[in-house]
Amino acid sequence: MKLDPSRGPIYLQLAQEITRWIARGDLQPGDRLPPVRELAKRFRVNPNTVVQVYGELERQGITHTQRGRGTFVREDVEVAALRRALLQEAAASFLEEARALGLTLEEAMAALQEVVHARPTEGDR
Amino acid sequence: MLAQLRGIVKTYGAVEALRGVDLELRPGEIVGLLGPNGSGKTTLLKVIAGLLLPDRGGVTVLGGSPRRCRGAVAYLPELPYLPGWMRTAQVETLFRRIFPGFRVDSFRELIGVLRVPDRPVRGLSKGERGRLELAAILALNAKLYLLDEPLGGLDPVSRDRILQSVIAAWHKEAGFVIATHLVAEAEPLFDRVVFLREGKVVLDAPAEELREKGKSVRDVYLEVFGDVGLPVA
Structure with missing residues (x-):
């Protein structure tokens, strides 16, 4: 990083x-x-x-x-919750970028799908 | 408080190098003294080190006059200071003799961190020589470390190792002042930045406070000194 x-x-x-x-x-x-x-x-x-x-x-x-x-x-740290929070943050900036480009939510989701299909191994993980 | 300066004025003939500088240095702090060439950084460090007497104003270092606590203040000059024939071992002997508190263990560790080869100074590259000179200064058992352009004119690898060595030498009781114009590279190291412009402090603020407002130290530096027209790395 x-x-x-x-x-x-x-x-x-x-x-x-x-x-x-x-x-x-x-x-x-x-x-x-x-x-x-x-x-x-x-x-x-x-x-x-x-x-x-x-x-x-x-x-x-x-x-x-x-x-x-x-x-x-901490032993009681909720790892799943941390993961979700980090992913939500990434999703928020993705959405922000899509909006800045004047794209709709559907277009943004379609772009995500295209990336998943273009890089299947990473998408499946 | 390690050092306190009030209204420091220093002139060289007709040139006013410092025009009323106030500054406080506290233990555990790494302060970036920033400004373009000729802004008064070297003069200010020399006043704190007791190497120059100000024309006006008050300086207290470790509760007394700067001249009386030379052993507790380590000063790295901007220009090379070791003779060409010296090797690492001789630098160690010399510093042990002159400075009773010289920490041999730290010196050897720093030589490792800074990857200084064991050759006479004259056979070292500029970067290696600068790193050796810094290692000797950081190994002094001082309360205040004043480093004048430790990164200036050195290659990226040397600069990176120097940043690491300062962190290795850092401890809660000591204060560091690093004068540099390589702002971008050194800024994550600073607790506080002091901008010097034409002999005056134009900004004295915690680095994170600037970033809290969405600006890096480099961004603010460009705003303050942009018109001076000197490059920022």
Whole structure:
């Protein structure tokens, strides 16, 4: 993932990226998140920003922090709900693009169908 | 508070390099000191480092005069400072001798992070030399790190490793000021950005606050300095 500083605060972009890791199963409930400095190094961002990211994820009920032990994905995190939320966001921007192009919902759905048929293996997954 | 500057004025002959600068530096913060060439960045860093005395205004660094806390302030000059015959090991010996708190472990780790080959300085590329000089400065046991254009004129790989090394050296008790005109590349590293224009602070704001309003630091930089007509990377 590439951060885009002109698309809002970096901490929100990074929080969303970590949510995506959980939604994809790269991070499982109970897993420990990387230490602050490690994540900061990986994305070349300020370590204070990563602290803010972990705070935001905790506020959203996705992670919890144990003093001295680190930040963990909550055992009771609803992965399916995270997946749905991320997909809805993608759907919203898809729809926005269709509207900006002056297309109807039906035309947008047809375009989605065409993509599915053009790339069947990915569509079936 | 690590440093406090009030109404700093510095002139060189008829040239006013700093025209009333106020600035505060806090522990744990990485501050981007941004502005085109000639805006006063180097002069300001030298005043904080105690290498230049301001004509007017007050500077307090670590509760005292900047000249009295040189060991606790690490300053990376913009121009090369190591002699050509030195190798990594000799840089280590020199810094250990001059600076009692020099952290050898950090230095060796940084040499690794920055991939500095073990050759005399004169046999290093510009990027390698810059990385070695930075490693030595970041390994000082300082409270305040002042880096003057650490990314300037270096290749993309060097610049990327330098960003990583600053994160490796960062800790909650120390403050960093990074003067650069390579805004786009360094902006995710900054807690706060200070724009210097013709010797005056024209903006001092948390970087995320600017992005909250939908603008990157680079976008705001172009708005403020667009008329100066200098390239932004």
